[in-house]
Amino acid sequence: MADQTAHTVKSFDDDINQLRSLVSQMGGLCEAQIGDAVDALMDRDPEAAMAVVDTDTRIDALEADAERLAVTMIALRAPMASDLREIISALKISAVLERIGDYAKNIAKRASTLTATAPIEPVVIIPQMSRVVVEMIRDALDAFVDRDAEKAVAVCQRDATVDDFYNSLFRSLLTFMMENPHHITPSAHLLFIAKNLERIGDHATNVAEMVYFSATGEHFAGRTKTDDTAYAV
Amino acid sequence: MDAQTVTPTGSNTGTVTTKMTARDVSVFYGPKQALKSVSIDVSQENVTAFIGPSGCGKSTFLRCLNRMNDTVASARVEGEIKLDGTDIYKGDMDVVQLRARVGMVFQKPNPFPKSIYDNVAYGPSIHGLARNKAEMDGIVEGSLRRAGLWDEAKDRLHDSGTAMSGGQQQRLCIARAIAVDPEVILMDEPCSALDPIATAKIEELIDELRGRYAIVIVTHNMQQAARVSQKTAFFHLGTMVEYGDTKTIFTNPTEPRTKDYITGRYG
Numbered sequence: 001m002a003d004q005t006a007h008t009v010k011s012f013d014d015d016i017n018q019l020r021s022l023v024s025q026m027g028g029l030c031e032a033q034i035g036d037a038v039d040a041l042m043d044r045d046p047e048a049a050m051a052v053v054d055t056d057t058r059i060d061a062l063e064a065d066a067e068r069l070a071v072t073m074i075a076l077r078a079p080m081a082s083d084l085r086e087i088i089s090a091l092k093i094s095a096v097l098e099r100i101g102d103y104a105k106n107i108a109k110r111a112s113t114l115t116a117t118a119p120i121e122p123v124v125i126i127p128q129m130s131r132v133v134v135e136m137i138r139d140a141l142d143a144f145v146d147r148d149a150e151k152a153v154a155v156c157q158r159d160a161t162v163d164d165f166y167n168s169l170f171r172s173l174l175t176f177m178m179e180n181p182h183h184i185t186p187s188a189h190l191l192f193i194a195k196n197l198e199r200i201g202d203h204a205t206n207v208a209e210m211v212y213f214s215a216t217g218e219h220f221a222g223r224t225k226t227d228d229t230a231y232a233v
Numbered sequence: 234m235d236a237q238t239v240t241p242t243g244s245n246t247g248t249v250t251t252k253m254t255a256r257d258v259s260v261f262y263g264p265k266q267a268l269k270s271v272s273i274d275v276s277q278e279n280v281t282a283f284i285g286p287s288g289c290g291k292s293t294f295l296r297c298l299n300r301m302n303d304t305v306a307s308a309r310v311e312g313e314i315k316l317d318g319t320d321i322y323k324g325d326m327d328v329v330q331l332r333a334r335v336g337m338v339f340q341k342p343n344p345f346p347k348s349i350y351d352n353v354a355y356g357p358s359i360h361g362l363a364r365n366k367a368e369m370d371g372i373v374e375g376s377l378r379r380a381g382l383w384d385e386a387k388d389r390l391h392d393s394g395t396a397m398s399g400g401q402q403q404r405l406c407i408a409r410a411i412a413v414d415p416e417v418i419l420m421d422e423p424c425s426a427l428d429p430i431a432t433a434k435i436e437e438l439i440d441e442l443r444g445r446y447a448i449v450i451v452t453h454n455m456q457q458a459a460r461v462s463q464k465t466a467f468f469h470l471g472t473m474v475e476y477g478d479t480k481t482i483f484t485n486p487t488e489p490r491t492k493d494y495i496t497g498r499y500g
Contacts, residue, residue: 004498005493005498006498007496007497007498008497008498008499009497012497078456079496080455080459080483080484080495080496080497081483081484081485081486081491081492081495081496082492082496083496083497084483084484085484085485217484217485218485
């Protein structure tokens with residue numbers, strides 16, 4: 001799929017490239033936002049956390065641009081086949097990235113709140129977890145840029161790692177909260193942060209599935225969720 | 234994202250009966266081969282669209298289906314085309330009868346320079362389909378109704394057909410084609426001379442006629458093929474490159490040449 005020949009009408013290619021560029025920019029911003037939010041958490045830096053919250057509007061604005069462009073292209077160019085799939089995928093991916101941005105923003109808000117509580121030890125797992133989800137987003141977006149279905153499949157397979165991190169953190173936080181009621185507030189925030197990262201992993205997987213669809217015309221089937229905390233007692 | 238099967242409205246469901254079959258059909262204009270070994274089944278229930286760039290052979294193939302190529306002196310047709318299992322190129326086939334069973338509508342509306350009534354009544358009268366004036370009136374009204382033209386034409390049946398608008402003239406030609414109660418209707422670019430409203434009326438008409446007649450349409454307008462047909466065949470340089478469900482051809486075609494053509498990357 002990477003060897004797309006040019007359209008006879010060249011401005012169509014310009015539009016597609018612009019849409020792809022908007023989605024890539026959103027992806028890059030999302031990666032940065034997650035990284036910055038987690039840094040703010042680890043550095044216990046409320047100002048850095050609030051900067052992440054403020055930056056989220058840029059992702060929202062890019063999503064609005066991508067949506068406008070995609071709708072215009074559908075209306076004016078009547079895209080077909082691989083073009084249609086790519087535009088629809090870009091539209092859906094941009095909505096997912098916007099949601100990922102919201103999760104990053106929520107992590108930053110909680111990071112800011114956590115600066116007012118005593119540090120707790122299980123937080124050290126968060127940077128490792130966030131590295132995995134950031135890589136998943138990066139690779140999903142690379143797969144989008146390269147129209148590479150195989151790379152997209154590889155992203156989907158990595159979601160299990162994120163789920164494992166979350167399962168393990170969930171269990172240690174339960175123990176932690178039972179040990180000392182003073183740990184409940186920071187642990188609850190930390191649990192939400194981990195849940196946000198886990199959801200980001202799911203969304204990155206969705207992006208990869210859309211890339212797979214765009215590249216192949218087939219729906220990707222074959223992922224089973226490994227987050228089993230919903231059944232924990 | 235869960236995988237799911239989406240069935241758009243207007244898509245074919247249920248059983249499909251083959252109306253016409255073509256096997257290894259080649260057409261030569263003098264020494265030049267215009268069509269190379271095309272095989273296809275045309276079903277009763279579906280609208281079949283032929284798409285492809287100019288000169289790809291789609292109209293040539295369409296014209297084979299009711300032996301319109303017989304009228305071109307240099308044309309030679311090879312292969313086998315069957316209507317309900319009978320070879321239409323076999324010696325004992327009555328071509329006039331064949332063209333009554335396989336009617337045709339052309340690119341440019343071409344009503345006879347006669348009244349609206351006579352345009353529709355012409356075919357039934359030469360084929361002796363009406364025993365008296367009342368029967369003929371019934372055929373004319375029924376045909377104009379099915380062509381969606383009755384309300385516009387009923388008060389001016391004896392005005393000239395050529396005095397109607399282009400879209401009305403084309404629907405008159407469709408009424409004329411269905412007046413002889415054909416089994417198959419071939420349409421060669423039926424909307425390319427019409428404005429968007431008249432085009433929409435023809436497309437709606439095609440949808441209403443679907444099932445009653447096997448319909449084959451040649452069109453340069455890919456959106457039109459996507460809108461009106463359930464099966465689409467893509468022709469290129471005299472060969473049929475791909476034939477399949479319209480929704481597949483326009484969302485996920487198999488052949489790179491099909492994809493390049495429908496996404497505007499051809500050439």
